Structure formats: structure tokens, C-alpha cells
Amino acid sequence: MRAALVEDLPTVMSNRDLRLLHAVADGRVECTGSVEPDFFIDGFACCDHMAARALVRSGMIRPTGGVRGPVQLTAAGREALAATR
DSSP states (O other): OHHHHHHHSSOOHHHHHHHHHHHTTTEEEEEEEEOOOOOTTTTOOOOHHHHHHHHHTTTTTTEOOSSSSEEEEOHHHHHHHHOOO
């Protein structure tokens, strides 16, 4: 099962991935604490579940826990954003 998840990860960051990372860096993203979390940006449900979940699986962002709580950038997420500037 783990190998299938790794195959889903993008090899190249899309503009949508980068926008999600920027929103996380700005403190605008929350997610549910489920195994497959749902994301909310500025209080609205994020429609790209696959991109958001892939960023979690790739280690670029990390939910902080709880039923619905903030999402944080990891060191990998900060590096990905820095590489695009």
C-alpha cells in the first residue's frame, strides 16, 4: 500500500501545489485530523484533495492535529518555496 502512495506524488511541483504551499506559509490553511484529511483555505473547502494530500505524504506540509486545525510547512516545504523565488 505504501508504494502506491509514493507513486501518486508529483515529480514536478504544479502551480496549484505552490499556491497551496504559499497559503500554508501564510497561515490560511486548516485540515481535519482524519487519515485522509480535508483541507480548508480561508474557511472554504479545498477542491483539490489529491494535491493537498500529496503535499502531506511528500512531507512538505504537516497537520498540527486535532479535529480541525492549522497546517504547517515543514523544512522540505520551505525549501520548495525558496527554490521557486
